[in-house]
Every structure is written in C-alpha cells, then in structure tokens.
Amino acid sequence: MSPDDRNAADGTAPFATARARAEGGARLRLLGLPVLEGVDGTAAAELLAQPKRLAVLAFLAVEASGEGKSREAIAGVFWPDRPARLARASLRNTLHYLRTRLGPGTFRSRGDTLEVDTAALACDVSAFRAHLAAGRPGEALALYEGDLLTGLDSAGPPQWSRWIETERDRLRRSAAVAAWLLAEREEERCNWISAVDHARHAVALSADEEAAVRRLMRLLERAGDGVAALREYARLRQQWRREHGVAPSQRTRSLAEEIRRRADEAAEGSRRPGPVGRSRPATEDEPVGKIAVLPFVQTGSSGGLEPLGSGITHGLIASLARLTGILVVARTSVDRFGGSPGAVPRAHVADALGVTTILQGSIGLAGPRIVVSAQLADARSGLPLWAEIYECEVDDVQGIQGEMLDGILEVLGVRLSPGDRARLPARPAAPEAFDAYVEGRHRLARRAKEDLEEAVRLFESAVALDPRFALAHASLAEASLLLWPIAGVRRAEARVRAREAARSALAADPRLGEAHATLGLVTGLLDRDRAGAEAHFRRAIELSPGSATTRHWYGAYLAYAMRRPDEAERELGLALELDPLSPIIRTDQGLARWHRGDLDGAMKILRAVLDDAPAFWRAHHDLGLAMFASGDPEGGAEHLRLAWRHGAWGGTLSAPEGPPADWSETLDHRLEDLASRSRRHGTLGIEGALLAALLDRYEEVLRWFEVLAEEGSSGLLIQYWPVFEHWRDRPDFAARLDEQGLAWLSP
16 A cells, blocks of 8 residues: 555545545645646636635635535625625535536535535645644645735625634634744754744744744754854844834843843853864754765875765765754865865865864775874864874775764764664765766856766766666756756656656665655656645655755745745755855846846855856856846846857857947857757757846847747746746737646746
8 A cells, every 4th residue: 555545544644635526526735826736627727717716615614614604605705795695695506606616416415505525625724623633744844825815805795804814814824833843853953953843833833033032042042053043033023124114022132132142151061172082062952053064085195986985975975965963065076175285275175165164084005905094183273183093995995984983973973863873874876876976966067058968977877887876866856857958868768767767766766855855846847746846845854854855856846836935045045054165056046036026146155156166057048037127138148148159048049250340240140040940959049038137128039939938948037037027917928828738936
C-alpha cells in the first residue's frame, strides 16, 4: 500500500490526495486565491468570476460540520434586506446554478438544512482543520497558502462581512499556532535554523505582532544569535514609529535591553584568553557558529591528486550542510580561497565569509599511500582547535571523511541528534563517480550553456559508475532543470528529465533535501502546483537546513512565482549567509528587490555582483533590464550587449559588432537575429518578448508570446522579470495569455 493509500485509509490524507480525488469529486481551495479543480474548466472559471455565488459556496464549504445550515440562516447572511420569500428564491437559484456546474450531488438536504457533501466537494479549509486537530501542524501549514478567499472583497451584506473577517482571523490564528508548534518541536531537537524559520512564519501570521516578536527574539537568543534578536527589535521599533507614531511597549524594550546586555557580556568574555583547543564554550543548547572548509591543496611534486582533494572538500561541505546547529559555507564561496594554506590572511577569509572557524587541509603522497592532513582553527585568533593526519589507500580517501567529520564535531561540542545521523550519507560513492560529480558541480555553478551541458554529461557519467550515488542523481536533476531556461531545452523534456533524476536520488537516499528542492521547482514552475511545490521546499529545508541551493531556489520561487517578497528576502538572505560570494544568489536577490518595487536597491546589488564577477551574464542582463525601467535605455542596452557577449541565453545568438547608432538599433539587431532563426527552442520566445517590451511594441510582444507557447514553455518566464507588469491588467493582454496557455500565475 502506498503512503497516500495508507493516509486515505486512516483519514489523514492531505488535501491533494483526499477522498474527493479518489472518487473523482471536485476540490475547492479557499486558503489564498480561490481555486476550483476537478470540474470543467469553463464552469470553474465562470463560477470564480461571480463573487456572490462563490461566496455562498465558500460559506457552505467552510461551515461543513455534519449538522448543516438552515436555508433561512443562509439566506439571511447573503440577502438580509430582501423579504424572506424573495431571499429563499435567490438562494434556490444560486443552489441550482452551483449544482449545474458542480454536479447534483454537491449538496445534501435534510429537511430545511443544507450541507456540502465532502465526498463530492473537498475543501482545503476542512483538511486544514483536520490536520490541526490530529496534531499534524506541518501538514496543516502546507495548506495555508494565504488568508481565506484572498482577493474576494469582504464588502457586502453586514452578516457576510462579519463572517468572512471572523473566519479569516480564526484561520490565520490557527496557522500561527501551527507554525509555533513546529518551531517548538525544532527547538527541542536543537534544529535552530528550522525553529527560527517556523517562528518567523508564525510572526508573519500572528495578530499580536509585538508578543510574537518577543517570542522570536527569545528564540534567536537561545539559538546563539542575539544580534539577530536585536535586529528584530529594531525592525519592530521602526515599523511602530512609522505606522503608529509610538515605541513598542516597555516589556518589549526591557527584553531588548536584557539581550543587548547579555550579548555585550558574552563579547567581553570572548576577548579573554581561553584554553587552547576551543575558541569558546559550546553547550548542548548553543550552535557552534559557521565554518568554512577551504579547498584541500596538493603538496609535494606528485600530480593528479587535485580531484581527491576537491572530493574531500566537497564531501565535508555536503555532509555538514545536512546537520543542524552548525552552518557551513557553500563550495561556490570557499573556492575563492584556494591555494596553499596561509596564502590568504585568515582574517580576510573570516570577514568575507562571516565564519567563526576555518578548516584547512592538504593531500600528498608518502610512497604508495595517500597522506591527508587537516587543521581546524579559530577564524579570528588563529588558535588551533583540532588537527589530525591520516594515511590511507586511494580507495579509502572518502572513508576518512567520516573520521574527520567526527573529530571536528567533537571538538566543537556538537552532539548529533538521531535525525542528524540519519541525514548523513549512508555510504561513500565510488571514487571515479565522485570525481565526475565534483567536476560537474564546478561546471554547474557557472550557469553558461556549454558548462550546463558538460555538467549533465559528468553527472550522467557519475550515476552510470555508481547508480546509488544520490547526490549525483540530485545534481543531474538540478542541471536538467536549468537547461530549460538557459540552454533552450523544451519545458516538457526538462520536466521529465529533472523529475526522473530527482526521484532516482530519493530512491537512493530518501532523506536527501536537495532532491526535494529540485522537485519543488519542477512542481511549482512546470506543473504549476503551488501546494505541492511548497511541500517539497519545506521538506528540503527540513532535511538539508544548511543547503544554500535549497534556500536560494525557494527564495527565488517565492519572489517571482508566489509574490511573497518578505519570505523571499528572508530565504535569499539565508542562502547568502551560506554562500555569501555566489553571483547567482546575489543576482536573484537583486531581482527580488526589483519585484518589491525597490529598483534602485536592485541595481545597487546587481552592480556589486558585476564588481566581483564582471563576466557573469545574468547580472549584466538583469541590470540592463532594470536600467531600462529606471529610464536609462543607453546604459541598459550596453549591459545587454555585455550579457550577449558573455553567453546570455545559451550563447547561440550574435550581438551587433561595433558601436550602435543608438540603443534601439542594438535591440532591433538582436530581434532580427532572433527572427531569422528557424530552429525554435526554449529561449527565443522569452528573449524576443523582453526586447520588444523594452521597445514598447505591444503587438510584437504578443507575437513573441506565441513563439514562447510553440516552444512549449511556461508562462512563469513572463513574470520572472517585472518588464511586462504595466500591461498585466489589460483585458486583451490577459486574454491573449490565456489563449496561448501562458496565464499569469498569481500568488
């Protein structure tokens, strides 16, 4: 029996697999924007466009309790100003309309009472309440995509307005309770990152924000981040001053002062000399901070050991990223500090990466055997905390990574929970497979078409050499998905390849968070299943709390697909904490800032990316678009030219040579080049539409959308950059998108 079947049998099935689907019934989503599934698309669209009838359906679905509602009570809510006879007639007409569209078995009558038949019409509100009542807050929160009937105006008869406002408040409070329960569970396990994530979510949902912020501040201090707790207080103080003209309460101010005093005392204590071997005491309730594992370098004159050293570095980072209570910097950022130990001042590494400890090592030969040395030191003082030398055969190099990890965690005072132990890789990969995987990760980080294609080849080689190598399968899924918007692979092909590889990864290692992150994007972007995507991302974060890629992908998805800017900024901020020098994460952070309406802030971030990575095409491209939006088309066109020169959109199309007469000539030349291409692939349509939009050619934009649809691409590409926003409310624009199957995905 499958997990879904077991859930259905014991009454715990989530909304997506509820009995209604098993029996072919309709499904009504009311948390967030209303969605009606399992019925004829035309009928669903027609009903959702009629607020009064939708309101009646929602009222009956939310109030479904087995006892029903009297027709008199229903009519009194929606037609209170009409005589009873006319109100009952209006209700009869509405019910007839709903039965015609949804099926005759949608409602059950018992005398004068009426109720929804939940076998014929499942509702996410009922599933949300059932999960909460059964003690499953995670499943409940996954269903809460927004306030009840988001977008449906509560203005109407007083009884209806009071009812919907009351229900919205009640459900939001329940969602906040669920988030706090999850935070408490993670806190008990010392899973601090997850606990803080859930607590921040709870604050966003809480009616009493000040009390919720105090609770979050206490949690952050217990997690060892008093500075973050004080930042939360500063944010609350600024908000209250701006919105209410007053300061937070004395209780909140006193808590902030206590946290500040304790942080000052801790900082003073850390400046006193401590015993060699530990930079500061580590307790069971305190995270050890953040560690950078610098690339292991080759020593001696013998060559050919670089792949082994790279494998040790990557393997340690991958393992540490699965653990709670410790943060590890991603490989993208630590690669900047390769070379012999001491080549880069330790303080510079500490400042650039924001770490408290640094692990450095080397690999060499002693006769036929491999010698690996490693040293963990305090990032500021340089005091050694732990050091070890290992000798092994070539085939045993990955095995010593486990010994090394145990030594590091022991000296830092980290006690692994059973959950942490379960998340660690159960077996080392075959050495040749691991070498191919590491090189593939290098290629993947560059984001150019040729590099992505080579990364796919390397990951395919790795899984062929070792079919049970879960990380290689997950990376193959990631690369296959990225080939869609970057290298022009068709949407349907990318979806199949990415999903198959991710499922192979989970078959090899069911607790691999990176595979769930890829499935989150596939489900959200290509399947347009928001609830499914949210569940995958939440699971990915639970399993790999320290994965920069997971946080990055979730943050980008929240920014442009879900339009949840505050959460997006938080996830992208966490991704940058884990991978502070990543150009793609910082570029997407700039794009998220643009989505929030802060165009100047977006351009500032993108320029900083290019200062550090001048050949990164995505930053040139996004800065070019942003400069057009800011009224600087000449500067924008120049950055687009640089993006094309550095391989934008797969590097298959040429940019005009020599200085153009003006910015419009640059864009026209590129559009002519695009139009001359007979082979359609996954990027011509969106690039053509973007350029036509910059030239303000509305009809040409729509023609390029047709190309985008012919390529089988997703309408989500249209909303990735906020270039088309000013046309969004035009009826003909929305109609054309609908005709092409490119409808705008709203949060």
